Amino acid sequence: MNITIEQLKKGFSIFKNSKTVYLDSAATSLTPHKVVQVVEKYYEEYRANTHRGLYKEAERATKEYEKAREEVARFIGADAREVVFTGGATLSSNMIMGMLEDFLENGGEVVSGVIDHHALMLPLQRLARRKNMLHEYVDVTSECVPDEDAFVRAITAKTRLVGVTFASNVTGAILDVKKITEAAHKVSALVVVDATAAVGHMDVNVHELDVDFLFFSGHKMCGPTGVGVLYGKHELLEKMEPPLIGGGMVSDVTLGNAEWTEVPEKFEAGTQHIAGAIGLGEAVRFLDSVGLETVQKHARELTEYAQEQLGAVEGVTLYSAPVEKNVGIVSFALEGVHPHDVAEILGKEGVAVRAGHHCALPLHSALGIPASTRASFYLYNTKDDVDALVRGVKKVQQVFNV
Amino acid sequence: MNEDLYKQHILDHNSAPRNKEVLENPTIELPTKNPSCGDSYILYLNVKGGCIEKATFTGIGCAISQAAASLLTEKVKGMTVEHAKKLTKEDVYDLLKVDISSGREKCALLLFNGLQEALGSLE
Numbered sequence: 453m454n455i456t457i458e459q460l461k462k463g464f465s466i467f468k469n470s471k472t473v474y475l476d477s478a479a480t481s482l483t484p485h486k487v488v489q490v491v492e493k494y495y496e497e498y499r500a501n502t503h504r505g506l507y508k509e510a511e512r513a514t515k516e517y518e519k520a521r522e523e524v525a526r527f528i529g530a531d532a533r534e535v536v537f538t539g540g541a542t543l544s545s546n547m548i549m550g551m552l553e554d555f556l557e558n559g560g561e562v563v564s565g566v567i568d569h570h571a572l573m574l575p576l577q578r579l580a581r582r583k584n585m586l587h588e589y590v591d592v593t594s595e596c597v598p599d600e601d602a603f604v605r606a607i608t609a610k611t612r613l614v615g616v617t618f619a620s621n622v623t624g625a626i627l628d629v630k631k632i633t634e635a636a637h638k639v640s641a642l643v644v645v646d647a648t649a650a651v652g653h654m655d656v657n658v659h660e661l662d663v664d665f666l667f668f669s670g671h672k673m674c675g676p677t678g679v680g681v682l683y684g685k686h687e688l689l690e691k692m693e694p695p696l697i698g699g700g701m702v703s704d705v706t707l708g709n710a711e712w713t714e715v716p717e718k719f720e721a722g723t724q725h726i727a728g729a730i731g732l733g734e735a736v737r738f739l740d741s742v743g744l745e746t747v748q749k750h751a752r753e754l755t756e757y758a759q760e761q762l763g764a765v766e767g768v769t770l771y772s773a774p775v776e777k778n779v780g781i782v783s784f785a786l787e788g789v790h791p792h793d794v795a796e797i798l799g800k801e802g803v804a805v806r807a808g809h810h811c812a813l814p815l816h817s818a819l820g821i822p823a824s825t826r827a828s829f830y831l832y833n834t835k836d837d838v839d840a841l842v843r844g845v846k847k848v849q850q851v852f853n854v
Numbered sequence: 855m856n857e858d859l860y861k862q863h864i865l866d867h868n869s870a871p872r873n874k875e876v877l878e879n880p881t882i883e884l885p886t887k888n889p890s891c892g893d894s895y896i897l898y899l900n901v902k903g904g905c906i907e908k909a910t911f912t913g914i915g916c917a918i919s920q921a922a923a924s925l926l927t928e929k930v931k932g933m934t935v936e937h938a939k940k941l942t943k944e945d946v947y948d949l950l951k952v953d954i955s956s957g958r959e960k961c962a963l964l965l966f967n968g969l970q971e972a973l974g975s976l977e
Binding site (some may be wrong): 789790791792793796797807808809813816822823851852853 | 859860865890891892893894914915916917918920957958961
C-alpha cells in the first residue's frame with residue numbers, strides 16, 4: 453500500500469462522523485465511501501431489475517450486476533459461473549446444506565470443527581441428522597493453534613462431507629484448508645468451507661485450494677450488508693438441485709413441472725440484492741487497490757501489538773491464534789469481570805468491541821469460558837486504537853477494583 | 855460515564871451476591887438463560903402456604919444480571935406469591951437504581967423473567 457493509513461481512513465466517511473475506535477470488524481466491517489457511492493448510483497441513476505429488461509436502465513443494471521460477479525469471481529480465483537450471489541454467509545450455508553441433502557446418499561460420516569461459527573455448524577448438524585450421518589467433531593487445542601492434522605486424522609473412508617472454517621471468528625486461527633481438502637478428496641468426500649472471516653482479509657483462491665464449496669458474506673469485507681456468495685465447482689453445481697425456486701431461474705414451466713436455467717442463475721431465485729452485489733464488486737476493487745498482502749500484513753502487525761500489550765495486563769487471558777496464523781482477531785477474558793461488563797465500559801470509553809460467545813458456543817465451552825471479549829482489526833485500524841483498547845481495559849479494572 | 859451504571863452497590867452485589875447458593879429440596883428449581891450472551895442461572899424457590907420462604911440462585915453472568923439476581927432474591931424473600939407475581943420490570947430497575955440501556959435489559963431482567971415463569975407454574 454503506497455498510501456498511509458491516514459489517507460486510507462479518509463476513504464471511509466464514517467470516520468468524519470464518529471470518533472469511536474472501531475475494533476468490531478469481525479462482526480461487520482466499515483464501508484468505503486466508494487462502495488456507498490456505487491450503491492447510491494444504482495438507486496439514483498439506473499434502478500431497474502436485472503435480466504430480461506429491454507430498456508437501457510435494465511441493461512445497465514444487468515451489466516453492472518454481472519460485472520460484479522466477474523470481479524468477485526476473479527477475487528477468489530473462480531469462474532464467474534461458479535459464483536452465486538446470496539443474502540449472506542448464513543443463507544449460503546443453509547442453501548448448500550439443502551442442496552447436499554438432495555445430492556448425498558444417506559449414511560456415512562461428516563467431519564467438522566468445534567471451532568465453527570453457528571452459521572456452518574447448525575446447518576451441518578441438521579444435515580447430518582437428516583441424512584443419518586455420524587457427525588465427527590474435531591476439537592480445538594487449548595492454545596488456539598489451528599490443528600489441520602486432527603482434521604486429517606478424523607477423515608476416514610466413511611467420510612462423505614467435511615466442513616471447514618477457513619478462519620475462526622473468535623481466535624482468528626487460519627486453517628490449512630488445502631491440506632484438509634486433499635485428505636478429504638482422497639476418500640472422495642466433499643468439502644464445504646466457511647470463509648467468512650478470511651475473504652477480504654487474506655488471499656483465498658478456490659481453484660488453488662480445490663475446495664468444492666465455499667461461502668462468505670460481503671459485509672465483513674467492506675461490502676454492503678445483505679449480500680454474500682456461495683461458490684461451488686461448476687460441474688457440481690450443474691448436477692445439483694436449487695434449494696430456492698421461483699422467479700428468474702426457469703427455462704420452461706408447465707402446470708405440472710419446471711426446468712431450471714443454467715448455473716449460476718439456477719440458484720438465484722427471485723430478485724437479488726442488486727445494489728448489494730454491485731457494492732460488493734466495488735469492495736473487491738477497493739481491496740485490490742490496497743492489496744490483500746498489505747491488508748494481511750497490517751492486521752498481523754496490529755494483532756502482534758495487541759497480543760503483546762493486552763497480554764501484559766495482569767488478569768488478561770488471551771484466546772488468540774499465533775500471529776502468523778491469525779486473520780486479525782484477539783479475544784480475551786479479564787479475571788473477575790464478565791465480558792459484557794468489559795464491553796460496556798469499553799463502549800463508554802469510545803472503544804467498540806464485542807462480548808459474548810460470538811455465535812460459537814461450543815468453541816467457548818471447549819475453551820472453558822462462558823463468553824469472551826473480542827477485538828478485531830482491519831485495514832483502517834492503527835496502533836493508537838490498540839492503545840485505546842488497553843487503556844479501556846485498565847479502566848475496567850479500576851471500576852471493578854480488580 | 856460508566857460509574858453511572860457500575861455504582862458501588864451494583865459492584866458490591868456482583869462481588870458478594872446475596873442468596874447465591876443451591877437450595878436443597880426446593881419447591882421449584884428453574885434454569886433461566888440468555889442465549890445471546892451465555893448468561894445462565896438457576897433460580898430456587900421454597901414456597902409454603904402461598905409465601906416465598908426462601909429464594910436463592912446459582913449461575914454465571916455479568917455484573918448487572920448478578921446484582922439483579924442478588925437484589926431480587928432478597929426482595930421476594932418472605933413475600934406472598936400473589937404479591938411477587940405483581941412485580942414489574944420497573945421494580946427490578948428500582949432495585950438496581952441505575953439506568954438500564956436497551957442493550958442491558960435482558961441482563962437486568964434475566965432472573966426476574968425466570969421468577970415470573972416459576973411463579974406462573976405454581977398452580
